[in-house]
Amino acid sequence: MRYAYGVTTALLLAGSALTIATGFPAGAQVAQNDSAQIAAVVPRAGAPASFADLTQQLQPAVVNISTRQRVKVQAQANPFAGTPFGDLFGGQGGGGQGGQGGGQTREAQSLGSGFVISSDGYIVTNNHVITAEGQGEVESITVTMTDGTDYPAKLIGKDAASDLAVLKISGPKPFPFVTFGDSKRSRVGDWVIAIGNPFGLGGTVTQGIISAVYRNTGTGSAYDRYLQTDASINRGNSGGPMFDMRGNVIGINNAIFSPTGGSVGIGFAIPAETAAPIVEKLRKGVAIERGYLGVRIQPLSDDLAASLGIPKKRGEFVQSVEPGQGAAKAGLLPGDVVVSVDGTVVTPEQSLSYIVANTSPGKHVPLVVIRNGQTMTLNAIVGKRPSEEDLAKQTFDPEQKGDEDFGPGSTAKPHANNAPAMQTSLGVAVIPVTTQIAHQLGLGDDVHGVVITEVDESSDAAAKGLQRGDIILSANYKPVTSRTDLDAIVKQAKTENREAILLRIQRRGQPAFYFPVRLR
Numbered sequence: 001m002r003y004a005y006g007v008t009t010a011l012l013l014a015g016s017a018l019t020i021a022t023g024f025p026a027g028a029q030v031a032q033n034d035s036a037q038i039a040a041v042v043p044r045a046g047a048p049a050s051f052a053d054l055t056q057q058l059q060p061a062v063v064n065i066s067t068r069q070r071v072k073v074q075a076q077a078n079p080f081a082g083t084p085f086g087d088l089f090g091g092q093g094g095g096g097q098g099g100q101g102g103g104q105t106r107e108a109q110s111l112g113s114g115f116v117i118s119s120d121g122y123i124v125t126n127n128h129v130i131t132a133e134g135q136g137e138v139e140s141i142t143v144t145m146t147d148g149t150d151y152p153a154k155l156i157g158k159d160a161a162s163d164l165a166v167l168k169i170s171g172p173k174p175f176p177f178v179t180f181g182d183s184k185r186s187r188v189g190d191w192v193i194a195i196g197n198p199f200g201l202g203g204t205v206t207q208g209i210i211s212a213v214y215r216n217t218g219t220g221s222a223y224d225r226y227l228q229t230d231a232s233i234n235r236g237n238s239g240g241p242m243f244d245m246r247g248n249v250i251g252i253n254n255a256i257f258s259p260t261g262g263s264v265g266i267g268f269a270i271p272a273e274t275a276a277p278i279v280e281k282l283r284k285g286v287a288i289e290r291g292y293l294g295v296r297i298q299p300l301s302d303d304l305a306a307s308l309g310i311p312k313k314r315g316e317f318v319q320s321v322e323p324g325q326g327a328a329k330a331g332l333l334p335g336d337v338v339v340s341v342d343g344t345v346v347t348p349e350q351s352l353s354y355i356v357a358n359t360s361p362g363k364h365v366p367l368v369v370i371r372n373g374q375t376m377t378l379n380a381i382v383g384k385r386p387s388e389e390d391l392a393k394q395t396f397d398p399e400q401k402g403d404e405d406f407g408p409g410s411t412a413k414p415h416a417n418n419a420p421a422m423q424t425s426l427g428v429a430v431i432p433v434t435t436q437i438a439h440q441l442g443l444g445d446d447v448h449g450v451v452i453t454e455v456d457e458s459s460d461a462a463a464k465g466l467q468r469g470d471i472i473l474s475a476n477y478k479p480v481t482s483r484t485d486l487d488a489i490v491k492q493a494k495t496e497n498r499e500a501i502l503l504r505i506q507r508r509g510q511p512a513f514y515f516p517v518r519l520r
Contacts, residue, residue, distance in 0.1 A: 032061045033178045033247030048245065051193055055205050058247055060176040061116045062195040062203065062240060064144040065125050065153070065167070068109060071136030113196035113240030114143070114167065115249065117279070119174035121151075123167040124252070124279055125239035127158045130165050143169050146203055157282030160388045161290065161357075162223050163254075164275065166282040178241065181248025183271035186210055186227060194231045194253055194267075196240025206232040208265075214349040215268065216299075217257075222290065222357035222385075225349065226268035227251045233267035242269045291359035292385035293332075294325025296511075297352055300337065303460075303516035307476065307493075307502035308337065310370060315339040316352045319513045330367060330380035335477060335504070335514060337370040357385060372477055425490050425519055426501070427459020428452045430483050433471055441469060442508050449473040449506065450480055460500075460518040471506040494519060 030037075037057065048054070112129030116122070123143060132138045141153040151169040158165035169175070193207045208231030215228040229242065233253050242251035251269030258264050281288050296319040298304075305312035315337040321328045332338075338346055341355045342365035359365060361384040366377050430450035438447050449471045455462045472480050475489040493501050500518045507513075 031179050032058050032176045033243070033249070035246055035248075038245075038247040048191075051205065051207055054243070054245070054247060055193065055195070058178060058193075058241075058243060059195055059203055059205070060146045061178040062146065063114050063116065063123060064197045064200075064202065065112045065114045065123075065129055065239065066109060066142050066144070067130055067132075067138050068140045068142075069132045069136045069138050071132060111197065111200045111236055112238040113236065113253070115195075115239075115241045116175050116177040117179070118177050121169040121171065121175050122156070122283055123153065123169065124275075125165050125167065126252075126254075127160055127163045127165045129238050130155060130158065130167070131160075141167060143167065145175075157285060159278060159282060159288055161221075161288075161385075162270075162275070162278050164278050164282060166279060178243075178247070178249055180272045180276055181244055181246065181250045183227065183250040183273045186213055186244070186250055186271070188212060191245050192229055192231055192242050192250070194229070194233055194237065194240060194242050194269075196233075196237035196253060198232075198234035198236040200236055204237075208232070211266070214271070216348040216351060217255075217268065222353040223270065223274060224351065225271065225274065225354055226254065227271050229267050229269060230265040231267060232263040232265075233269075234263050235261070248272075289361050290357040290385035291361055291363070291382040292325065293327040293356050293380060293382065294322030295327045295332065295338075295352075296320040296322075296513075297338070299348065299351075301516065303500045303518055304502070304514075306498055306518070307500035307516040308370070309373065309496065309498055310337065313348060315346045315370065317514065320511045326380045326383045327367075330378040332367065332369065332378060332380070333371065334512070335371070335502075338367055339370060339375070340368040341365055356382060361385075425494075426486070426517060427456040427461040427520065428466060429454040430472060430486060432482050441471070443471070443506065447471060447473075447506060448479070448481055450483060450486060459520065464515055464517060466503075466505070466515060466517070469508065472503050473506055473512060474504040476502050477504075490519065 038054065110129055112125055114123045114125035114129075117124055130138060130141055138155075141155065143151045143153045145151070151171060153167040153169050156166040156168050188210055190210045191207065192210055193205060195203065195205050198204050208229050210227055211230050212228035215226045216224050217226065227242065227250070229251075231242070233256050237253045240253045241249040242253055244250045250272050252272075252275055253267065253269050255268045256263060257266040257268070278288060297316045298319055300308075300310075300312060300315055300317055302312050304317050305314070318327075318332060318334055318336045318338060320334050321332055338352055340346055341352065342359065342363075344350060344355050346352050346355065359382050361382055363382045365380055365382055367380050368375065368377050430452055433447060433449050433451050435445055437451055438445060441451070452466060452468055452470045452472065455466055455468060472486065474480055475486055476493060478485070478489055480486050480489070490501060498519070500516045503515045503517055504512055505515050
């Protein structure tokens with residue numbers, strides 16, 4: 001998300017939060033959140049007079065998790081290299097820790113929270129709480145119980161996509177544990193309490209209400225679907241549970257929205273309904289497979305909806321389609337709007353990424369899409385989602401600034417009579433793409449369109465990140481090869497009372513992408 005202050009996932013050093021859990025057989029011990037016991041603690045209606053009894057019963061199952069890591073760092077130059085004192089100091093040329101001329105290592109720690117989900121010692125926390133930063137290695141994981149007892153923990157399984165991990169500790173007697181409730185029953189205004197270890201302070205309890213259910217923060221991930229709360233969540237709460245008034249874990253504290261890094265009353269938790277199946281697979285050692293169609297998408301913003309002439313918040317917009325994947329084979333095209341998948345309507349709360357990721361690979365699904373104002377149904381076969389590392393290599397930033405310079409005397413320099421016509425309505429000046437311009441922009445001879453030579457800084461085009469050197473390939477799905485073409489499309493959009501126009505942009509070194517730009 002592009003905010004002056006954004007969503008902060010409470011990371012390492014003081015912990016972070018996005019944990020998940022699922023209920024397992026209680027074994028020989030009664031669960032810490034047994035409903036019969038809780039019923040006597042908290043009245044069903046209204047706020048409790050105190051959270052003390054509920055906290056006393058649940059807190060023993062919430063743990064502190066710390067790791068000891070060995071992290072590689074850049075070696076510092078040795079100012080005494082080549083002198084008789086060179087071997088006395090680390091760094092390049094001085095031998096030192098990590099080898100001559102290579103990187104050194106340092107010891108690091110991370111702190112977070114977790115909770116026990118079975119009497120035999122299975123624990124849930126965030127993947128990043130127990131994962132080393134950079135190229136480091138985790139040497140040990142320690143779990144500290146409420147009474148101060150430390151246990152060495154074994155990593156059972158972890159999943160980067162959902163940021164979940166399952167640990168295991170062993171002891172001479174059964175451990176206190178908690179179980180999961182039904183987060184689908186959560187309502188805005190319900191009381192909740194959060195227990196964790198913010199800033200390494202030890203067991204800390206905060207209370208609040210559910211502020212929103214299934215909040216989409218705009219990160220575009222497959223699990224961007226949270227319970228929002230005003231209960232104080234800070235760094236170190238990562239992996240800690242969010243309880244309802246029946247003592248059930250309905251969420252795993254995960255992230256905060258903050259200008260300072262501290263709690264401002266906007267926190268997020270992974271719903272238990274999302275977390276439970278993943279945790280159970282990790283606990284059993286079952287491989288986690290997610291669905292994948294191979295598309296780059298974005299939410300249907302007001303501007304996009306206005307440029308397409310369709311209702312807002314209806315579906316998601318396809319920016320690009322990966323060749324050879326399920327979407328491409330089904331005939332999905334860039335510029336399509338996916339309205340539903342396998343009968344499930346695509347909304348901000350039920351995003352396309354979430355629906356597809358939770359669909360089994362190999363399943364045949366109908367895709368309802370809007371193309372050029374027409375609704376149609378395509379049939380796709382869901383593929384297997386690549387690893388997070390592979391997906392990261394495929395990402396691109398449509399708003400990344402370029403440094404195109406056409407050079408003195410270039411035909412791409414703006415002409416005095418080019419700018420006014422377009423800047424009055426779209427905020428850009430353009431000229432046709434020539435072979436010379438295409439080569440200067442590092443593009444092939446087969447690229448046709450108009451190149452932007454100037455952008456009015458006060459326009460929506462500038463605010464959206466359009467820049468000199470961008471090539472407009474089409475407008476409202478119609479090819480553009482001249483300023484006259486663009487003028488005519490803009491005029492038609494105004495006649496249809498559209499507030500925005502949809503441009504397809506080609507930028508150096510990037511796939512073509514769509515940009516909605518508001519008209520003036």
